[in-house]
Amino acid sequence: MIEPEDCKTMAEVRAGVDEIDRGLAALIGTRFAFMDAAARIKPERAQVRDEARKGQVIANARANAESCGWPSEAAAAVWDALVEASIAYEFDRFDGRGV
Numbered sequence: 001m002i003e004p005e006d007c008k009t010m011a012e013v014r015a016g017v018d019e020i021d022r023g024l025a026a027l028i029g030t031r032f033a034f035m036d037a038a039a040r041i042k043p044e045r046a047q048v049r050d051e052a053r054k055g056q057v058i059a060n061a062r063a064n065a066e067s068c069g070w071p072s073e074a075a076a077a078v079w080d081a082l083v084e085a086s087i088a089y090e091f092d093r094f095d096g097r098g099v
Contacts, residue, residue, distance in 0.1 A: 001015075001016055001019050002015070002016055004016060028082070031082075032089060035090045035093065036093055038090055039091075039093035039094040040093075040097065045094055045095070048087060048090050048091050049087055049091075054083050054087075057079060058076050058079045058083065061075040061078070061079035062076050
């Protein structure tokens with residue numbers, strides 16, 4: 001993959017973005033597999049939503065973004081949406097486990 005600073009055309013920029021997005025999709029898929037595990041492990045449905053953990057995850061995302069040089073506010077917004085989608089997914093998996 002070409003480095004961002006070496007891009008000379010929008011086609012190169014778009015190819016780089018598309019490659020990054022494929023990698024992100026794979027990583028998010030693995031993250032959702034951990035939500036499968038959480039739904040399997042948690043004994044009670046009320047444990048699926050954990051606001052303290054959500055806050056910790058978003059704080060970690062902010063710190064990670066800052067250390068990588070991108071805006072922490074953007075990271076917080078992305079991770080808020082990701083965590084909410086993960087919670088909804090985990091509820092579905094929990095409810096479908098037949099316990």
